[in-house]
Amino acid sequence: MKVKKNVALSDSGFLFNPSSGESYSVNPIGQEIIKMLNEESSEEEIIATLLEKYNVERDTLEKDIRDFFGMLELYGVVKPEEA
Amino acid sequence: MAKLLYERPLITPLNTGMTNKFGTRTEYRPMTHIDHVAVKDLLQEFGSPLFVFSERQIRNNYQSAKRAFETRYPKVQFAWSYKTNYLDAICNIFHQKGSWGEVVSGFEYKKALKNGVPGDKILFNGPDKTNEDLKMAIENNSPIHIDHLDELYRLTEMARELNKKPRVAIRVNMDTGIYPMWDRFGFNYENGQAWDAVNKILSNDVLDLIGLHCHIGTFMLAPSAYGIAASKMSELALSIKRQHGKVIEYIDMGGGFASKNTLKGAYLIGADTVPEISEFAEAITSAILNAGFDKDELPYLYLETGRALVDDAGFLLGSVISNKRLSDGRRATILDFGVNNLFTSFWYDHKVSPAQEFGMHTENSVLYGPLCMNIDVVRENVSLPPLNAGDQLVVHHVGAYNFTQSMQFITLRPAVVLIDMKDETHLVRVREDNDSVQRYEQVPEYLKPFKL
Numbered sequence: 429m430k431v432k433k434n435v436a437l438s439d440s441g442f443l444f445n446p447s448s449g450e451s452y453s454v455n456p457i458g459q460e461i462i463k464m465l466n467e468e469s470s471e472e473e474i475i476a477t478l479l480e481k482y483n484v485e486r487d488t489l490e491k492d493i494r495d496f497f498g499m500l501e502l503y504g505v506v507k508p509e510e511a
Numbered sequence: 512m513a514k515l516l517y518e519r520p521l522i523t524p525l526n527t528g529m530t531n532k533f534g535t536r537t538e539y540r541p542m543t544h545i546d547h548v549a550v551k552d553l554l555q556e557f558g559s560p561l562f563v564f565s566e567r568q569i570r571n572n573y574q575s576a577k578r579a580f581e582t583r584y585p586k587v588q589f590a591w592s593y594k595t596n597y598l599d600a601i602c603n604i605f606h607q608k609g610s611w612g613e614v615v616s617g618f619e620y621k622k623a624l625k626n627g628v629p630g631d632k633i634l635f636n637g638p639d640k641t642n643e644d645l646k647m648a649i650e651n652n653s654p655i656h657i658d659h660l661d662e663l664y665r666l667t668e669m670a671r672e673l674n675k676k677p678r679v680a681i682r683v684n685m686d687t688g689i690y691p692m693w694d695r696f697g698f699n700y701e702n703g704q705a706w707d708a709v710n711k712i713l714s715n716d717v718l719d720l721i722g723l724h725c726h727i728g729t730f731m732l733a734p735s736a737y738g739i740a741a742s743k744m745s746e747l748a749l750s751i752k753r754q755h756g757k758v759i760e761y762i763d764m765g766g767g768f769a770s771k772n773t774l775k776g777a778y779l780i781g782a783d784t785v786p787e788i789s790e791f792a793e794a795i796t797s798a799i800l801n802a803g804f805d806k807d808e809l810p811y812l813y814l815e816t817g818r819a820l821v822d823d824a825g826f827l828l829g830s831v832i833s834n835k836r837l838s839d840g841r842r843a844t845i846l847d848f849g850v851n852n853l854f855t856s857f858w859y860d861h862k863v864s865p866a867q868e869f870g871m872h873t874e875n876s877v878l879y880g881p882l883c884m885n886i887d888v889v890r891e892n893v894s895l896p897p898l899n900a901g902d903q904l905v906v907h908h909v910g911a912y913n914f915t916q917s918m919q920f921i922t923l924r925p926a927v928v929l930i931d932m933k934d935e936t937h938l939v940r941v942r943e944d945n946d947s948v949q950r951y952e953q954v955p956e957y958l959k960p961f962k963l
């Protein structure tokens with residue numbers, strides 16, 4: 429999953445998507461995930477990093493990350509997965 | 512190294528240009544304590560979901576309502592509206608403060624008697640009083656507020672049989688400029704029914720007409736309607752004095768003052784728009800004081816205020832069971848309480864707060880109850896921090912009508928806890944169990960055996 433090139437994310441969690449003109453607010457853990465996606469981390473790497481850092485069960489985290497990816501797709505922030 | 516507190520990743524659209532005039536209102540400020548008791552501890556000790564009442568809030572509400580009226584009028588008496596909340600512990604707080612009882616059924620009447628309210632301080636309202644109820648009320652010398660002619664005739668007959676002179680009032684309905692008009696209860700003022708009932712009562716010496724009662728509606732937002740009602744009631748009392756020489760002892764203005772909840776579809780939240788009790792007090796008392804009563808014949812003013820005295824003293828605590836994404840992208844949060852416990856969510860947008868600290872970010876969610884029913888929606892759309900299974904919530908302003916109308920449906924009714932003036936907790940109703948329901952059931956013998 430790749431973030432679109434021109435999507436801008438500020439340190440305060442303000443995300444702007446120029447292709448749609450929409451802006452979003454992203455919470456700190458969401459920002460971390462987007463940054464990792466920018467660095468081309470895989471889903472598994474992202475999960476491993478976050479499990480290290482946060483007090484959360486793997487099941488919960490996986491479910492929440494899938495959901496978050498779904499929203500990133502819905503809002504056109506990421507390029508659709510290639511089939 | 513200790514791990515950090517986890518919060519679900521969130522991305523929320525910022526609706527620039529599309530926000531309403533007042534901005535979107537978020538309700539995420541957490542409520543971790545009620546009075547000084549931690550929500551977490553309450554749920555741990557008494558289970559989830561749980562109704563909690565603050566005695567401090569009830570006493571404060573009563574005190575300020577009483578002050579609002581007593582600073583404006585010399586003869587004021589409150590009577591606690593049992594149907595609003597008839598948990599005995601709650602009723603008794605009001606009785607300790609000096610409130611009488613106001614009941615609308617034999618069931619409520621017996622509850623008030625059992626709580627120790629003297630019969631002559633129980634106002635008996637409502638269209639459905641059985642002969643047994645009326646007999647009980649006559650023998651206890653309770654003011655009986657007559658709702659219709661059938662009741663008037665029945666009562667007259669019973670009084671003759673018992674050779675007693677019941678103390679009665681008539682319930683009056685009238686046009687106060689408020690729609691809908693509550694004309695199904697009592698006798699109409701404008702079309703002369705009320706006057707006709709008065710004449711019938713005073714034409715013989717069987718019933719003692721001591722008062723006039725009205726209750727013009729509930730969740731009323733217009734103090735001026737009470738001003739109109741109080742003028743008409745005073746006018747009727749004065750005509751009775753003029754034409755029959757009978758002094759009316761009291762005018763009972765019923766209940767109905769709005770509480771600070773937010774009605775569904777309202778543009779502004781209730782806390783910002785609902786009139787203060789003092790505004791209702793001003794409208795009512797000036798109308799009576801200006802009506803032209805002789806100084807020593809000024810009637811007592813009775814009030815049956817319900818929701819405005821108890822709504823904000825009640826909380827419903829509960830927990831998140833799960834959250835999911837709906838097919839249209841909306842977030843859904845499933846709670847362990849629903850419309851079975853929160854009947855009033857059919858007409859209020861109840862304020863809901865998380866009971867633990869969260870970050871700054873919020874998302875919109877629909878809140879569902881646990882029932883397997885489509886109608887089980889607690890809030891259609893509310894902005895809250897990302898809630899996870901096990902997180903706890905506080906629903907505000909549930910003290911009026913919720914407990915009395917809560918249903919045993921699919922699950923059992925939760926426990927009720929009172930937090931006293933010293934922040935100590937008291938279990939005032941235990942959580943129901945299967946036996947609470949099944950003890951009333953009987954299975955015919957032939958249906959007992961089966962093989963599967």
Ligand SMILES: Cc1ncc(COP(=O)(O)O)c(C=O)c1O
Nearest residue numbers: 592726729766767815816817818
């Ligand atoms: C006769 C009567 N008195 C008092 C009340 C209490 O009303 P509220 O809770 O709106 O103050 C009611 C409620 O409908 C009522 O019917």
